[in-house]
């Protein structure tokens with residue numbers, strides 16, 4: 001059983017209480033009318049699928065029902081950090097997070 005740290009509840013909760021909602025930090029185009037079909041299609045349908053560090057939008061569906069973000073390593077499934085909406089991740093692909101380091105906000 002994996003436990004995930006909810007940044008709003010402030011505690012570790014069972015994985016079954018959460019649902020993933022897809023890639024985090026997708027910004028809606030400021031002026032959709034000025035977008036080309038390709039730009040609008042990219043916004044609506046195309047998502048990153050990296051091998052490594054990925055930022056995902058999750059919801060604590062059976063808890064506080066709030067959305068938050070998770071930084072997860074897609075190879076090891078290790079959750080590197082969780083953070084509230086509007087906050088930025090401290091771990092990114094550029095920081096080259098080591099998946100073997102101690103996870104922040106998760107325990108197995």
Ligand SMILES: [Zn+2]
Nearest residue numbers: 006009060064
């Ligand atoms: Zn919560």
